[in-house]
Amino acid sequence: MMNKHTVAFLFSISSLLFLPSFLHAAPAKSEASQVKTVKVNINTAQLEELILLPGIGAKKAQSIIEYRTKNGKFKSLNELTNVKGIGSKMLQKLEGRIKLN
Numbered sequence: 001m002m003n004k005h006t007v008a009f010l011f012s013i014s015s016l017l018f019l020p021s022f023l024h025a026a027p028a029k030s031e032a033s034q035v036k037t038v039k040v041n042i043n044t045a046q047l048e049e050l051i052l053l054p055g056i057g058a059k060k061a062q063s064i065i066e067y068r069t070k071n072g073k074f075k076s077l078n079e080l081t082n083v084k085g086i087g088s089k090m091l092q093k094l095e096g097r098i099k100l101n
Contacts (some may be wrong), residue, residue: 043068
């Protein structure tokens with residue numbers, strides 16, 4: 001008859017043999033690295049799209065739309081700094097996430 005220590009040992013050894021295969025697989029990429037960055041067109045984006053950009057809340061998004069309505073389409077990404085609350089640092093944060101067309 002086996003004692004309780006022998007049973008525990010055998011159980012732990014047998015559980016190692018049946019480890020799920022995902023424990024042996026190569027580490028998966030983080031979700032953040034798997035998500036493709038979609039560029040937002042600042043000439044056509046609605047408020048809901050603009051607020052998804054880093055540092056752009058509802059107020060700044062509305063200011064972008066108002067500027068665009070008053071002055072026409074943005075001709076360059078740098079023109080975005082003409083919008084109240086958006087400076088060169090904010091523009092750097094948005095780099096690679098916004099487009100004109």
